[in-house]
Amino acid sequence: MDWTKVFLSILLLPLVAALVNMLFLRRNGTTAALVSITAAFFSMVLAMIALFKCTERYSVSFPWLSLGDFQASMGIYYNPMTATMLFVVTFVGFLIHVFSVGYMSDDPAKGRFFTGLSIFMFSMLGIVLADNLIMMFVFWELVGFSSYMLIAHYWNTEEARSACKKAFIMNRIGDFGMLLGIAWTYWHYKTVNLQALEVFSSQPGFVIHGGIALLLICGFIGKSAQFPLHTWLPDAMAGPTPVSALIHAATMVAAGIYFLCRIFCILDAQTLEVIVWLGSGMVVYAGICAFAQTDIKKILAYSTLSQLGYMAAAVGLGFPGLALFHTTTHAFFKALLFLGSGSVIHACHHEQDIFKMGGLFKKMPLTTALFAIGTIALCGVMFTSGYFSKDAIIEVAYFKNTPVFILLILGAFLTAGYMGRLFYVAFLGSPKSQNSEHAHESGFFMLVSLVVLAGMSLIGGYTQGWAPFARQLVSGELDTVHHQIVSLQAEGLFSVLGILPWAIGFAIALLFYGIGAKKDALQNHLPSVYSFVNQKLWFDEIYGFYVRNVQQRFADILNFCDVVLVGGLLVRGTAGLVGVVGMMARSLHVGNIHIYVYWFLAGLIIYWSFAMGYF
Numbered sequence: 093m094d095w096t097k098v099f100l101s102i103l104l105l106p107l108v109a110a111l112v113n114m115l116f117l118r119r120n121g122t123t124a125a126l127v128s129i130t131a132a133f134f135s136m137v138l139a140m141i142a143l144f145k146c147t148e149r150y151s152v153s154f155p156w157l158s159l160g161d162f163q164a165s166m167g168i169y170y171n172p173m174t175a176t177m178l179f180v181v182t183f184v185g186f187l188i189h190v191f192s193v194g195y196m197s198d199d200p201a202k203g204r205f206f207t208g209l210s211i212f213m214f215s216m217l218g219i220v221l222a223d224n225l226i227m228m229f230v231f232w233e234l235v236g237f238s239s240y241m242l243i244a245h246y247w248n249t250e251e252a253r254s255a256c257k258k259a260f261i262m263n264r265i266g267d268f269g270m271l272l273g274i275a276w277t278y279w280h281y282k283t284v285n286l287q288a289l290e291v292f293s294s295q296p297g298f299v300i301h302g303g304i305a306l307l308l309i310c311g312f313i314g315k316s317a318q319f320p321l322h323t324w325l326p327d328a329m330a331g332p333t334p335v336s337a338l339i340h341a342a343t344m345v346a347a348g349i350y351f352l353c354r355i356f357c358i359l360d361a362q363t364l365e366v367i368v369w370l371g372s373g374m375v376v377y378a379g380i381c382a383f384a385q386t387d388i389k390k391i392l393a394y395s396t397l398s399q400l401g402y403m404a405a406a407v408g409l410g411f412p413g414l415a416l417f418h419t420t421t422h423a424f425f426k427a428l429l430f431l432g433s434g435s436v437i438h439a440c441h442h443e444q445d446i447f448k449m450g451g452l453f454k455k456m457p458l459t460t461a462l463f464a465i466g467t468i469a470l471c472g473v474m475f476t477s478g479y480f481s482k483d484a485i486i487e488v489a490y491f492k493n494t495p496v497f498i499l500l501i502l503g504a505f506l507t508a509g510y511m512g513r514l515f516y517v518a519f520l521g522s523p524k525s526q527n528s529e530h531a532h533e534s535g536f537f538m539l540v541s542l543v544v545l546a547g548m549s550l551i552g553g554y555t556q557g558w559a560p561f562a563r564q565l566v567s568g569e570l571d572t573v574h575h576q577i578v579s580l581q582a583e584g585l586f587s588v589l590g591i592l593p594w595a596i597g598f599a600i601a602l603l604f605y606g607i608g609a610k611k612d613a614l615q616n617h618l619p620s621v622y623s624f625v626n627q628k629l630w631f632d633e634i635y636g637f638y639v640r641n642v643q644q645r646f647a648d649i650l651n652f653c654d655v656v657l658v659g660g661l662l663v664r665g666t667a668g669l670v671g672v673v674g675m676m677a678r679s680l681h682v683g684n685i686h687i688y689v690y691w692f693l694a695g696l697i698i699y700w701s702f703a704m705g706y707f
Contacts, residue, residue, distance in 0.1 A: 096152050098138050102182070113127055113207040117203050118207075121196075121200075121206070138182075139178040139181075147560065151287055164227075165285075167224060173565055178217070185338065188209075188541070190537055191541040194438075194535045195434050195435075211241070219235065225355075226284055229274055242338070245335065254327070255331070259325075265321060266311050273306075301358075305355075308351075316348025318348075318370045318400065318401070336430050340393065352404070368496055371400070376502055392433060395429075395511070399482075403415040405500060409489060413565045414481065414488065418485060421482075421553055425469035425477060428462065434538070435456070435538050436518065440527040443525065447609070450520070451520075452519045455533070456534070458533060464519075467512075504593035505593040508597025516602060
């Protein structure tokens with residue numbers, strides 16, 4: 093089989109769909125949806141064929157840019173990491189496309205929406221297949237553009253306009269550091285090819301440059317919304333719910349984790365230490381922030397931040413395979429939760445406040461059951477997909493870094509707490525508004541995606557054994573963890589640790605919030621604590637102060653220099669001076685004999701003054 097054609101087809105099918113939609117189907121949303129779904133389906137089929145049939149590493153490269161001695165290429169590098177992410181992106185992406193048919197059925201700009209989805213899929217697949225850092229950066233920026241476009245789908249609302257700009261700008265901050273890191277990589281290692289970097293790093297005497305590693309992870313910090321560039325992700329909920337699922341589940345934020353795993357060979361010990369503390373800190377921080385949110389999508393957004401923290405912690409602890417394993421299982425249950433929330437929002441006439449829902453179990457029994465499956469998978473209940481991947485990361489932390497282990501266990505407890513709060517309030521009890529009173533079960537296209545994702549959320553932890561080639565990614569790391577547990581005879585301890593956090597979290601949420609609560613118990617009983625948590629450590633306020641009082645002042649100074657000094661003095665002033673000189677010079681040639689005599693006398697006087705030494 094010609095794998096080059098297969099991989100190029102996987103990459104280019106969404107791009108072709110986007111071009112067809114953009115050029116011919118902008119006002120025909122139904123046909124545009126069909127074109128995008130067809131492209132996503134065939135990309136998924138080809139990715140699954142590659143997952144099971146392409147059992148060896150594969151690379152191919154095409155010349156792209158030549159500047160003197162500098163050569164840049166576009167190429168494909170397929171390894172177990174690529175195989176795993178290709179399956180995740182295409183599989184979850186296809187289901188989100190299908191769900192969108194029902195969710196966006198009444199949207200007048202459906203054609204534009206599906207065009208954006210296809211561009212997003214093309215961009216993300218480019219990141220997954222890229223064989224070098226320059227190509228990865230090109231598609232990295234395309235992901236930023238397409239996310240900007242999709243978050244701004246409801247462009248006539250202030251919330252969406254602000255959110256898309258915030259996401260775009262904050263990602264560009266991280267990407268600037270990443271770009272510097274790529275340039276430094278080429279200067280220091282004489283290559284940006286990922287396979288070549290892997291070969292170099294395995295050679296004796298290879299020295300990792302810490303400055304390069306720190307700059308490169310700036311891209312991860314921006315794209316995966318880690319400290320301190322994390323504030324854009326909750327605001328991105330202003331876009332349509334399928335966009336939230338696409339960004340938060342298998343694509344945009346997962347790109348940062350995938351990038352870390354891709355460059356793991358050139359990450360030094362100090363950089364890994366930075367990553368592990370960024371990740372473990374985010375696990376707890378996001379978990380706490382979720383308790384002050386009432387918007388169902390924003391609660392899930394902070395959940396995503398927390399789970400990204402687990403993945404980052406795994407990379408920082410030296411287990412990139414486990415990080416990508418959790419990325420895979422997280423894609424299933426987080427897509428399920430976001431699309432489940434979309435089903436609820438759609439049924440409740442776009443109501444998103446959980447304290448204005450309630451009683452949805454009776455109105456939407458299937459959606460409720462499917463959402464419950466996503467919830468227990470997220471919380472790591474035994475034998476769900478989240479249990480296998482998240483608990484493996486916690487076990488690694490137990491052996492490698494005790495403070496990080498404590499933070500990850502605390503994060504697991506917080507996850508069960510805020511997800512229990514969401515489920516008890518929104519789905520149980522009695523309806524608390526007219527919107528929830530008249531809620532009804534969603535249609536076929538929405539439910540079929542939820543059912544498939546629910547199945548993967550239950551059995552997704554076993555998927556790492558389905559394809560032997562992809563299994564190489566995590567088998568060694570899982571075996572290492574299992575060997576350490578057995579050698580310490582700690583099976584019982586980890587069985588207890590796998591149950592207590594979510595069991596205690598669910599129980600406390602039930603006791604504190606109750607069934608179908610109409611008001612937030614934390615806000616009622618502990619208003620000062622609620623107010624503190626709701627401030628989210630004042631990151632938005634700090635950034636707002638900086639923009640208003642530092643950046644804006646600096647911009648005003650630059651504007652003054654541009655308008656007054658450059659535009660006024662240097663440009664217009666120079667032009668004015670030349671004009672005056674020209675006027676004076678023109679006066680010498682007016683054809684009047686008297687003027688010529690005056691200038692002649694003036695010249696004599698000046699010459700005589702110089703000759704006499706007066707000047």
